[in-house]
Amino acid sequence: MASNPSQATNKSPQYKQPKKFQVAPYLFIAPAMIYLAAVTLIPAIMALPISFSDWSALSPKMDFVGLDNYRRLFKDPTFKHSLIVMAKFFISVPIVMAVGLIIALLLNNEYKGMTVFRVIYYSPVITSTVAAAILFDWFFQPTFGLFNSILNAIGLPSIGWVSDAKTAVMSVIIFRVWKNAGAAMLIYLAGLKDVPQSLIEAADIDGANGWQKFRYITFPLLRPANMYLAITGVIGVFMIFQETYMLQGPLKSTYTVVNYIYEKGFMSSEMGYASAASFLLFIVILIVTLLQYRLLEVDND
């Protein structure tokens, strides 16, 4: 067997050059790094010292209060309530993934016009959350809204949707699924393109049916896409705000941690306290993300 000439030459000593500092790679990543540092990293780090102060944000004045904000946070029943409400939204992560996967499977073929459908299903992702939430607020109107009209048309009773504390979270989850399933679809479509056709053909020869091919070949090979969507989905739930701000249920039924932080920081003029809550949330997201990455690494191994 002939050896690969390029491998042979690479191994030869004359190609071992001393490591030279290269500017270009750093320039390439600089815009993204500067942007991330300015809008994410530096504010996150700054939240730490602010969280030990009584800063109102109405003037630059602030006094050091030690761990008071954190002590108060752990005792505050409203903060606990916001955590519980936020936790309910984790159910939206697998639903978004499942809907995204189903759409991706339906659109993963080369029939004419498929691109149009892909654009249609992806369009909610690029729609403004606020504008879409206003529209859904109308759809959710209990008496004359679109959703209840559909339910009534098929003989089902009306639901209170966002106006009812019992169904408000479910309503926001429906909105989230509509809004985010397109993004999941796109990731799954990319994953599906990577499934080797030879494996599918081999399964066909072995007489596997459609479900078996999906269950034993396609789905296992979509594991990286699943992991990516699970991680970003979970982080998204921690940061859920716009949709719960726009589609507010009664009795704080859609009141999440970020709603709490916003209320304390911008309505109650307690930026120090809000920073403590933000920093705590930042730590939780960091831990969860690191754990998920660890799982991903184990999976790759």
Added chain:
Amino acid sequence: MRKVKFVSLLLCFTLLVVAFTGCGNKDQEGGDVTTGDKDVEQGETTDQSDEKETESKEEKEEETTITYWQHSSQARDDMMKALAFEFMEQNEDIKVKMEFIPESDYSTKLISSLATDSAPDIMQVQSGMVKRLVKSDSIQPLDESVLSATDIENEFVPATVDALNVDGKYYGLPTDVQTIVMYWNKKLVAEEGLDAENGPKTWDELLDWAKKLTKHEGDTMIQSGWGTKGYAPEVEAIIAQYGGEMVDDEGNFVFADDPNAVEAIKFMVDAYKEHKVYDLEFMKNWAGFRQEKVAIMLGHPAMFGNLKLTAPNVDLGIGLIPAKDDKHTTIVTSWAYVLSSKANAEAGTKFIEYLGSEDVEKRWTEQTGELPARKALLQDEELTEDPQLEILLSSLDDSYVGHLQLPSTYEIWKNGYERLILTDDPIEDILQDIQQELNSEIAKDLE
């Protein structure tokens, strides 16, 4: 390949330059976004001779620039641009730079500017914010040499300026003054054989009408008689009429301990809970009023102009809010023009005084429909020619300042009231919870 790499590097470099330029000093931007600048610049171009230009430069050196922010709406922005231009013509040594910010971003942007010590010289804030801003030394009192406290007390309706007075000093003048008045759909009211021209006169009558006007099909509401859900100024108004106290002399909330206040709140809660004249699961109350599915609403005078535009289908009845013992007492909420602690007090107060002058308030009322705050305008012949505007103006005759004018206190009230109408917890317990939460919130504003 080299060419591609070069182009990529060039693009990256451009991005970096743009990013750093964006972080540059705002003062160097030339004030392109500021209407005042543009207006002044237009004025300057008319100067013809060199002599005049030299004089103009000298004047410019002595010129005081004041920056002004307000939340944006087309009608208010146009009006304010014209007013600023007129003011600058009358006060050549003062230049006004204006910035109009979308309402949804206004609060966040204003707080960010206060936090970073870059607030404008004059800003619009909700009146309830004044005490908090005074305590944080973010604003300063109006210049007494330009506008004295005595003049303000003599010339303005007390309920419109009470929230702007801290320790005997006034920190601003009111704008966007609102009371609570009553609107009804004449067609729906007439269908029930009720007096569609005059509307209900007492709270008991209002409740009676609302019950008659509320309709169900089976268990489903198909028409609401009165879209009541405890909007804070409405409840404060009925508390005042029942002789109840919202706050004590120190400013602490005491309504939950005041039997008259509790009785008034129970009346409102019972209208929803016992008499079921409205249901949150029916439809949004103002949307319902526009669609002729809600018969009676209490609301701000600003809704008058809004309804004329958005619900021309509704044959609109308008009147003072119902009375108890012949008192139609209502509640005033407003925004205010306030002066930042770093502003030139004299120049800033002059501009605020101009915005609150009789002539300007009158034009403001005529063009935007907002209520004036000056006593003299309540009887103005031209304004009261319109019978509907006359009703709106007369609502200020018997009025008190609202105590739930902070965004945070409003939220506490709203959430607490939802507990009152949607849960079976004892009303007294819920009111105590709301009171405690409100007192914790305002503790940071009190001495």
